Amino acid sequence: MKFKLLLILFALVWTSLIVRVYHLSIQSNEHYETLAQNNSIKTEFSSPVRGEILDRNLEPIAINELGFKIALAPHLTKGKDTLLLDQEIAYLMSMIPTLDAKKMVKLYKQQDSYYNHTFIDVAEFIPHETMMPLYSLMNLRETIKISPSPKRLYPYGNSASHLIGYVSKANQKEVDKDPILKLLGHVGKSGIEKYYNSYLQGEAGERKIKVNAHNVEIEEISRSITKENRTLVLNLDMRLQNYISSMFEGKVGAIIVMDTKGAIYAAGSYPEYDLNAFVEGISTEQWNYLINSLDAPFTNKIVNGLYPPGSTIKTGLGLLYVSSGILNEGSHVNCTGSFRLGNRSFRCWRKTGHGSGVSIEKAIAQSCDDYFYKGSLSVGIERMAAGLNRMGLGRKTNIDLPNEFIGTVPSRQWKKEKYKQPWYRGETLNTAIGQGDVLTTPMQIAQYTGLMATGVLPVPHIAYKAGNKIFNPKARDVLTALEKQKLPLIQSAMRDVCNDDRGTARAYVSTRFPIAGKTGTAQTTGISQSVVNRQSEYSMEYLKRSHAWFTTYGPADNPQFIVTVLVEHGGHGGEATGAIVSGIYNKLLEMGYIKLTQPKDENTTLGSVQ
Numbered sequence: 001m002k003f004k005l006l007l008i009l010f011a012l013v014w015t016s017l018i019v020r021v022y023h024l025s026i027q028s029n030e031h032y033e034t035l036a037q038n039n040s041i042k043t044e045f046s047s048p049v050r051g052e053i054l055d056r057n058l059e060p061i062a063i064n065e066l067g068f069k070i071a072l073a074p075h076l077t078k079g080k081d082t083l084l085l086d087q088e089i090a091y092l093m094s095m096i097p098t099l100d101a102k103k104m105v106k107l108y109k110q111q112d113s114y115y116n117h118t119f120i121d122v123a124e125f126i127p128h129e130t131m132m133p134l135y136s137l138m139n140l141r142e143t144i145k146i147s148p149s150p151k152r153l154y155p156y157g158n159s160a161s162h163l164i165g166y167v168s169k170a171n172q173k174e175v176d177k178d179p180i181l182k183l184l185g186h187v188g189k190s191g192i193e194k195y196y197n198s199y200l201q202g203e204a205g206e207r208k209i210k211v212n213a214h215n216v217e218i219e220e221i222s223r224s225i226t227k228e229n230r231t232l233v234l235n236l237d238m239r240l241q242n243y244i245s246s247m248f249e250g251k252v253g254a255i256i257v258m259d260t261k262g263a264i265y266a267a268g269s270y271p272e273y274d275l276n277a278f279v280e281g282i283s284t285e286q287w288n289y290l291i292n293s294l295d296a297p298f299t300n301k302i303v304n305g306l307y308p309p310g311s312t313i314k315t316g317l318g319l320l321y322v323s324s325g326i327l328n329e330g331s332h333v334n335c336t337g338s339f340r341l342g343n344r345s346f347r348c349w350r351k352t353g354h355g356s357g358v359s360i361e362k363a364i365a366q367s368c369d370d371y372f373y374k375g376s377l378s379v380g381i382e383r384m385a386a387g388l389n390r391m392g393l394g395r396k397t398n399i400d401l402p403n404e405f406i407g408t409v410p411s412r413q414w415k416k417e418k419y420k421q422p423w424y425r426g427e428t429l430n431t432a433i434g435q436g437d438v439l440t441t442p443m444q445i446a447q448y449t450g451l452m453a454t455g456v457l458p459v460p461h462i463a464y465k466a467g468n469k470i471f472n473p474k475a476r477d478v479l480t481a482l483e484k485q486k487l488p489l490i491q492s493a494m495r496d497v498c499n500d501d502r503g504t505a506r507a508y509v510s511t512r513f514p515i516a517g518k519t520g521t522a523q524t525t526g527i528s529q530s531v532v533n534r535q536s537e538y539s540m541e542y543l544k545r546s547h548a549w550f551t552t553y554g555p556a557d558n559p560q561f562i563v564t565v566l567v568e569h570g571g572h573g574g575e576a577t578g579a580i581v582s583g584i585y586n587k588l589l590e591m592g593y594i595k596l597t598q599p600k601d602e603n604t605t606l607g608s609v610q
Contacts, residue, residue, distance in 0.1 A: 165191020508578025
């Protein structure tokens with residue numbers, strides 16, 4: 001019996017051994033062949049050079065400064081023995097004293113291991129002029145590898161910073177999403193640099209080689225070249241960009257200069273910040289200022305700033321009113337300066353009112369709140385909200401910038417979903433004058449104004465050309481046939497805003513040709529019903545003052561450009577922004593971007609017609 005058990009045990013042992021040998025020699029053969037091949041075939045990647053960004057005149061906006069990086073051979077440390085590493089660090093310091101020895105040691109130790117057979121980067125950027133006298137001598141050392149390493153440079157510093165964006169070190173999350181970043185090290189973090197990052201960063205080259213057990217190259221198997229230096233040309237004109245920045249000095253807010261087809265010639269979010277500070281890593285002090293300042297310099301107010309639009313909303317609403325089938329151009333109101341609804345008075349900005357016979361054109365030109373209060377109760381919030389949304393508010397403009405906000409166009413359904421509360425008629429009145437829960441971005445207001453100017457909704461775009469591809473997104477046809485028919489009424493009223501003696505902007509506009517537009521004074525602080533005489537804007541604390549809007553197109557009879565200006569806490573729209581808007585239009589004329597084809601207007605100061 002014992003003998004049989006021993007035989008059975010002996011047979012089981014030998015059977016298991018035979019099975020294991022079969023698995024290793026037959027079934028696992030392919031697996032181990034692959035491992036052996038991986039051990040003998042090595043893939044090397046070459047970094048592409050990031051493409052440059054140019055303005056419409058091919059002036060450089062973002063370029064690459066020539067330089068080099070230094071890498072050390074692996075395995076210079078053996079446990080606690082760092083003698084070889086210390087020698088190499090000492091040598092590098094003797095050649096380039098400005099290097100940081102502690103930082104280099106730290107970077108090396110983070111990457112060095114028994115399994116790492118590639119050189120380890122210890123100095124990311126050495127300027128071209130510093131390295132060239134030393135290159136030949138340093139390159140003779142087998143433990144040192146010197147390779148090209150361009151650094152992003154922004155020649156204009158902080159100008160158009162929120163549009164251009166910046167490049168900085170890639171984090172682990174970004175590397176996991178795009179493995180090429182492990183090779184490149186840097187990625188577009190904001191603005192155009194981020195939106196077009198895949199195009200600008202290019203594609204890495206790949207070289208496969210066969211190596212022996214000592215990691216010595218035997219032969220090259222294949223090679224693919226890098227796809228790099230992909231130039232991106234923008235619609236921006238940096239001469240105009242610098243001009244608008246000078247006009248906005250000391251102010252907080254945003255400016256957009258866009259042609260009627262949507263091309264952005266200049267735009268700014270203020271205050272701006274220096275893009276170059278982010279390339280190698282911003283200081284803690286600078287970062288704290290950017291994120292904690294009350295002026296929010298790090299926020300791109302063009303697409304991420306949300307503001308009540310105030311009376312700028314009245315143009316589109318007016319068009320909805322007269323096209324509603326409920327009101328028309330013959331509908332008039334008697335404005336006494338206050339409209340009573342329930343136990344609350346809704347005041348017009350003019351205390352004495354605008355009198356009787358206020359039509360849509362007069363209501364827009366003189367910004368009569370009472371007309372829009374009463375019209376809103378007739379038309380209703382649902383028609384208003386749907387129409388404004390169709391006209392571009394409460395949705396993305398689809399500008400080529402990342403993380404664009406959509407804002408808010410309130411409605412019954414919106415309030416029910418967000419707050420689980422009913423809608424009140426007083427909220428309809430607030431919406432009618434661009435207050436309450438209405439929130440827009442300056443870019444949306446510029447696009448909205450483009451619709452009023454041309455009858456189609458332009459798609460704003462900063463980039464002009466990537467390689468041979470020209471960006472020319474098609475404007476959207478969003479108006480009904482009746483709205484298109486009534487649009488000239490709104491355009492006439494917008495012309496009166498800037499040119500009629502009682503227009504809200506007339507006293508502040510000094511353009512060399514007629515323009516059309518709409519002012520807006522968007523309250524940031526509620527006014528108590530008990531207040532009879534409203535406090536002047538400039539007697540208020542700064543943060544309690546209204547935001548000042550002025551959105552325009554010009555020339556009035558041949559729209560070519562949209563200029564939208566928002567000054568945070570600027571007070572009255574026309575007073576705070578008129579000089580800025582006028583200066584921009586006159587500059588566009590001077591630069592040849594605006595062409596005047598109609599006869600000289602008697603009330604303008606044109607010297608000649610271009």
